[in-house]
Each structure stands twice: as structure tokens, then as C-alpha cells.
Amino acid sequence: MPVISSKGKAMPESPIRKLAPFAEKAVKEGKHIFHLNIGQPDIKTPIEAMKAVREHNLDVLAYSHSAGFESFRNKLAGYYAKHDITISSEDILITTGGSEALIFTMGSITDPGDEIIVPEPFYANYYSFSTQSTVTVVPVISKIENGFALPPIQEFEKLITPKTKAILICNPGNPTGYLYSKEEIKDLAALAIKYDLFLISDEVYREFVYDDSEHYSILQERSLKDHAIVVDSVSKRYSMCGARIGCLVSKNKDVMQTAMKFAQARLSPPTLAQIASEAALEAPESYYKETVAKYKERRDTLVESLKSIPGIQVATPRGAFYCIVELPIKDADDFAKWLLDEFHVNNETVMLAPASGFYSSPNQGLNQVRIAYVLNRRDLKKAVNILKLGLEKYMDKKSFVPTEEKISL
Incomplete structure (x- = not known):
């Protein structure tokens, strides 16, 4: 059988898009997903x-x-x-x-x-x-x-x-x-x-x-x-x-x-x-100013909401519309999949981008995620609340050890 190239095998999966199958499954199950994983602006394109x-x-x-x-x-x-x-x-x-x-x-x-x-x-x-x-x-x-x-x-x-x-x-x-x-x-x-x-x-x-x-x-x-x-x-x-x-x-x-x-x-x-x-390029200067003002409001809303979650560390961004968030867990990949596959609040959940894919150094960013604040402020607050509740349940789930396992340890 013909073989794939070494270069092809070395090509990394996108940390932004690799969880798409889990998201597609969640949608088929009737869940609404707040997409914090991808930098797709909701601001209107210039007329x-x-x-x-x-x-x-x-x-x-x-x-x-x-x-x-x-x-x-x-x-x-x-x-x-x-x-x-x-x-x-x-x-x-x-x-x-x-x-x-x-x-x-x-x-x-x-x-x-x-x-x-x-x-x-x-x-x-x-x-x-x-x-x-x-x-x-x-x-x-x-x-x-x-x-x-x-x-x-x-x-x-x-x-x-x-x-x-x-x-x-x-x-x-x-x-x-x-x-x-x-x-x-x-x-x-x-x-x-x-x-x-x-x-x-x-x-x-x-x-x-x-x-x-x-x-x-x-x-x-x-x-x-x-x-x-x-x-x-x-x-x-x-x-x-x-x-x-x-x-x-x-x-x-x-x-x-x-x-x-x-x-x-x-x-x-x-x-x-x-x-x-x-x-x-013919868009008026007001287009830039209004757009930047919206993203600044969203950044402030997101960072303030995230800082209310115990155990979270976030670096306040001064540009673009992303931030890296460090979570009080060991495996952000597993957590991001779990949010889509097993968790929801009133049939709503969030999609994150695990940050390990933004590092080339091994074992870096394993407990971090990238969040894109491209949602309106109301949806951002809702998404962060779902993230908070999800973290609480996930951490309880991971810290639970059945009685039989406890005895055998």
C-alpha cells in the first residue's frame, strides 16, 4: 500500500478546528454552542x-x-x-x-x-x-x-x-x-x-x-x-x-x-x-473606531467574568481579540471535549481551543485554553458562566474515586 509522506504525518492538527466532530455531534443532539474557539468576528463587513x-x-x-x-x-x-x-x-x-x-x-x-x-x-x-x-x-x-x-x-x-x-x-x-x-x-x-x-x-x-x-x-x-x-x-x-x-x-x-x-x-x-x-478601504474612520470600541468592551467583560472563577489565571490582552486562560485542571484537551460531549446548561455549552496546540515545546500549555472574544457581551457572560459551572462539575468528576478503587490503593 502506498505510504503517506513524513511531512504529511508531521503536519499538526488545528487546535482551533480539531474538535469540530464533537461540536457537530453536540449540534445534532440539539445543543447550542457558544464558539469561543475561533476568531470569526460577528461585526458586519463594511457595506x-x-x-x-x-x-x-x-x-x-x-x-x-x-x-x-x-x-x-x-x-x-x-x-x-x-x-x-x-x-x-x-x-x-x-x-x-x-x-x-x-x-x-x-x-x-x-x-x-x-x-x-x-x-x-x-x-x-x-x-x-x-x-x-x-x-x-x-x-x-x-x-x-x-x-x-x-x-x-x-x-x-x-x-x-x-x-x-x-x-x-x-x-x-x-x-x-x-x-x-x-x-x-x-x-x-x-x-x-x-x-x-x-x-x-x-x-x-x-x-x-x-x-x-x-x-x-x-x-x-x-x-x-x-x-x-x-x-x-x-x-x-x-x-x-x-x-x-x-x-x-x-x-x-x-x-x-x-x-x-x-x-x-x-x-x-x-x-x-x-x-x-x-x-x-473606503470604509469611514468611524468603522474602525466603533469596531475597536466593541472589542474593548468585550475584552473587559470577558476578563472581569473570568477573574471571578476560582483557580483561573488570565493575562489581560492589550490587542487583537484573544486571550490565554490557565485553568485549574491538568488536561485542557480532555476538558474541551467533555464540554461538548457530556456537559450542557439548559442545552447550551461552550467550545474552547486547547492551548497546547499553540506551543511547539512539549508539555506546554496543557492546562490552558485560548478564548476568542468575538461574541456580544451578553453571550460572553453566558458562555463564561457555562464554563464556570462546567469546571466545577468536571473537577468534581475527576476528583471522585469509587470506593473499590480507594480500598485497593
Whole structure:
């Protein structure tokens, strides 16, 4: 019988989607699930984007340029200029989601066996993309105790080897919600220059920063001209996850020319989705402000509710719309399955993303979950209450030992 590749066997399951069979079973049993496991916003997509798709006058749904519409790239350059980032349309390559941007990046800058240093916990698909690209992820563990702050720069430096090609960060972070300070970005920039590494920054949550914080992009560091690569996307910013439109941004001409070869091989990004994404850039400033205000309210509601549960530890996120929660249990995977399979409150339950899948280091995050606060405040409160009641029952269940077992011990 033909065998599956080693690469295929090494591909990890998604911690966000791997419990889908349990959720499907729960729905068939008539349960309502509050989805805290996936970052699917419920905020409406800008009307400008939807209108552009409805009213297009195309007669043929044709290929676009492999780099994406020039008009779209020009508008994106204007968008970045509003954020104190000076780039041209030639520094932008439209991709099929931020995922493809990262795959193109890894393909352009690494060879099999090369290494990329990544602070963990990190977005689970980084590990999938690195496996696909035969790249080794070298983790630097950040801790919930200090809010998942950037580990000391010395921790990065001692991991650098001749095989190290890049440092990859997510800013603000998925799954932690951590927002890197300007000083931290400058420290990483200095390290990248010292060792002639690429600094890759996933900035798809740029708008979602709270508490009067400001996002500082690696593209604002002029010294990083040849070292900086940014991955971006419309998915979260405009609540357009299904459009699958992202972009790769870099002033390094060699990187862009190489990435273009990958882009040509996949022909072009989707045409209708580009039309929608270009139109979304016409959304008024109020769209961003109202959206960010809603997520801040949700964050505050979630964190306050979680902190009322005994034994829980949560790092308050300053960006994105996720947080890591440490639970007073040993096995978050088992707990998440149990919530879907065996537990409900008035036929309602919650779906969580076990956090071990956001680590590449073994035995890390086993008692943690990632929660996405993409529900309205009323549903968040309800979901946290179900989580609280579920924890109480689960812990009672796990601590119960039948009399016969007690006697035999």
C-alpha cells in the first residue's frame, strides 16, 4: 500500500478546528454552542465591500495580475501611509489570505532545515506552515505570569545558529493578545541587523489595540529596510475572513521578486474578493473606531467574568481579540471535549481551543485554553458562566474515586 509522506504525518492538527466532530455531534443532539474557539468576528463587513461585489459589472471573472490589482495595491499604500508607514505599490504583493503571505515568505527566505525563532505560544498555523516548508521552529517561551511579554532579548540571541534565517512575531499577538512596545520592536530590530536576519511581523490585528496603546510596525523602523517583512490581511480588520485576501509587504526587492515567482505559480489571488477588499478601504474612520470600541468592551467583560472563577489565571490582552486562560485542571484537551460531549446548561455549552496546540515545546500549555472574544457581551457572560459551572462539575468528576478503587490503593 502506498505510504503517506513524513511531512504529511508531521503536519499538526488545528487546535482551533480539531474538535469540530464533537461540536457537530453536540449540534445534532440539539445543543447550542457558544464558539469561543475561533476568531470569526460577528461585526458586519463594511457595506462598501458588500456593495462593490453586488454591483460589479464584470462580464468575465478573469485572472488578475499575480501581484494583485494595481489599484488595490495603490490604495493599500495609502492606507499604510496613514499609519506612518511609507511604502509603494511595488512593495506589496496581494495573497490568498495572510496564510499564503507567510507561506510565500518562508519559501522565499528559507531552505530545508533552516530555523525561524518564534515567541510562543504562537498562532498554531505557523507550525503548520513551517512543517510544509520544511523549516524548524525554534521557540522562545513567554509566560502568562507577566502577560506573555517579549522574553529577554538574550533568550533570542542564545538560540541563533548558522541555520537561523528569521525571527517571527505576531503583533498584536494571536493567541495571547500581547502588544509589543516600540522599545521591544527596536530591540528585535537591532538583533536582526546584528545577525543579518529577517524580522517577520504578522500585523493582521494592527487596528485592535486598547487602553490608549499604539501599534508600532517593524516597517516604521528605517534601519530594517532590507530585513523587514510584514504579513497582513483583511480578514479581521474588515470582518472578511471568507474573502481570503492578505498581502506580503517588504522593501527588500530580492524578497519581493522571489515571492512573485511563488505568486505566479499559483496564478492570481481571487478577483471578486479583491474587488471587495479594495472597496473596504473606503470604509469611514468611524468603522474602525466603533469596531475597536466593541472589542474593548468585550475584552473587559470577558476578563472581569473570568477573574471571578476560582483557580483561573488570565493575562489581560492589550490587542487583537484573544486571550490565554490557565485553568485549574491538568488536561485542557480532555476538558474541551467533555464540554461538548457530556456537559450542557439548559442545552447550551461552550467550545474552547486547547492551548497546547499553540506551543511547539512539549508539555506546554496543557492546562490552558485560548478564548476568542468575538461574541456580544451578553453571550460572553453566558458562555463564561457555562464554563464556570462546567469546571466545577468536571473537577468534581475527576476528583471522585469509587470506593473499590480507594480500598485497593
